[in-house]
Amino acid sequence: MKVAVVTFPGSNCDQDCVRALELAGGFEPVYRWHQETSLGDVAAVFLPGGFSYGDYLRSGAIARFSPIMEAVREFAREGGPVAGICNGFQVLCESGLLPGALLRNQSLKFRHFDVHIRVETTDTPFTSGYRKGEVLRIPIAHADGNYTADPQTLAELEGTDRIVFRYATPEGKLADRANPNGSAHHIAGIVNEGRNVLGMMPHPERAVEPLLGSVDGAGLFHSLRAHLGGAPLSSSPSPALP
Amino acid sequence: MTRFHLEVRVKPRPGLLDPQGKATHHALTSLGHEGVAAVRIGKVMDLEIDAPDAETAVERTEEMCRKLLANPVTEDFSVSLLGEVEREEAEA
Numbered sequence: 313m314k315v316a317v318v319t320f321p322g323s324n325c326d327q328d329c330v331r332a333l334e335l336a337g338g339f340e341p342v343y344r345w346h347q348e349t350s351l352g353d354v355a356a357v358f359l360p361g362g363f364s365y366g367d368y369l370r371s372g373a374i375a376r377f378s379p380i381m382e383a384v385r386e387f388a389r390e391g392g393p394v395a396g397i398c399n400g401f402q403v404l405c406e407s408g409l410l411p412g413a414l415l416r417n418q419s420l421k422f423r424h425f426d427v428h429i430r431v432e433t434t435d436t437p438f439t440s441g442y443r444k445g446e447v448l449r450i451p452i453a454h455a456d457g458n459y460t461a462d463p464q465t466l467a468e469l470e471g472t473d474r475i476v477f478r479y480a481t482p483e484g485k486l487a488d489r490a491n492p493n494g495s496a497h498h499i500a501g502i503v504n505e506g507r508n509v510l511g512m513m514p515h516p517e518r519a520v521e522p523l524l525g526s527v528d529g530a531g532l533f534h535s536l537r538a539h540l541g542g543a544p545l546s547s548s549p550s551p552a553l554p
Numbered sequence: 555m556t557r558f559h560l561e562v563r564v565k566p567r568p569g570l571l572d573p574q575g576k577a578t579h580h581a582l583t584s585l586g587h588e589g590v591a592a593v594r595i596g597k598v599m600d601l602e603i604d605a606p607d608a609e610t611a612v613e614r615t616e617e618m619c620r621k622l623l624a625n626p627v628t629e630d631f632s633v634s635l636l637g638e639v640e641r642e643e644a645e646a
Contacts (some may be wrong), residue, residue, distance in 0.1 A: 369623070373622065377622070389613055417573070420574065460570065460571075
């Protein structure tokens with residue numbers, strides 16, 4: 313089945329996304345350039361990481377007006393699964409497909425290292441293959457990942473099980489020292505009301521083969537394949553490193 | 555059609571953590587500047603807009619702020635009309 317990976321000028325994780333989809337198996341990833349107006353016949357869409365339009369004005373602010381985003385909005389409205397990773401998350405927030413915004417990291421530094429995130433809900437097309445409470449080791453690489461929203465929105469996200477991942481210690485405990493950017497409620501990823509649009513700052517596509525140091529991100533792609541009716545998983549979605 | 559000169563100020567919303575302002579505040583204090591109670595950092599944008607009158611120029615700029623120049627979740631904006639752009643200046 314075809315899955316679109318959108319390339320904006322300045323995207324730099326589009327190839328990683330395609331590679332992760334190929335490794336997961338059962339997907340036929342296709343690139344979609346930001347100036348295209350149609351996604352074509354695809355089953356899911358990824359907005360990859362990077363620095364679309366140089367992060368000018370605000371991260372994701374200009375990419376959201378790309379011609380392809382109108383098609384992405386329509387696809388999401390019809391319930392199609394959309395995942396925005398890192399810069400993709402910023403684009404989804406700017407476009408209003410997800411609530412809130414991503415501010416400069418509290419440290420003011422570009423932070424790039426492995427973090428631990430806890431799976432908070434398996435009720436999404438992207439996390440159904442994980443266990444609730446499972447801790448994943450996945451890299452981050454961002455300067456603007458400090459999730460914020462008004463108190464009412466945060467309460468709504470909490471109350472409707474829409475926080476998908478939280479930064480945590482390797483043991484799965486919430487702690488300020490485990491929060492790499494100062495995000496409210498330790499939020500690393502959320503879904504929209506329809507549960508089909510996911511935004512997350514960590515990079516699951518960079519944790520899909522032992523060579524990369526972790527395979528904990530592979531479960532996201534396996535979950536999506538299972539959701540779309542692909543072949544059932546033959547092994548655990550998060551196999552241990554050799 | 556007249557060319558108007560407008561200034562847009564975009565600031566982090568009150569109450570929202572502004573890490574850049576905070577770091578700058580610390581730097582000012584450590585340089586010995588006493589009595590700095592708070593620092594907030596925003597952006598200033600300079601626009602030249604062709605419009606039939608000043609009111610239209612301001613309205614259109616405010617619309618641009620709502621749509622692109624400011625993020626309503628995290629930022630407040632204000633638009634000031636600085637004046638008309640002289641013809642020679644406009645063509646320079």
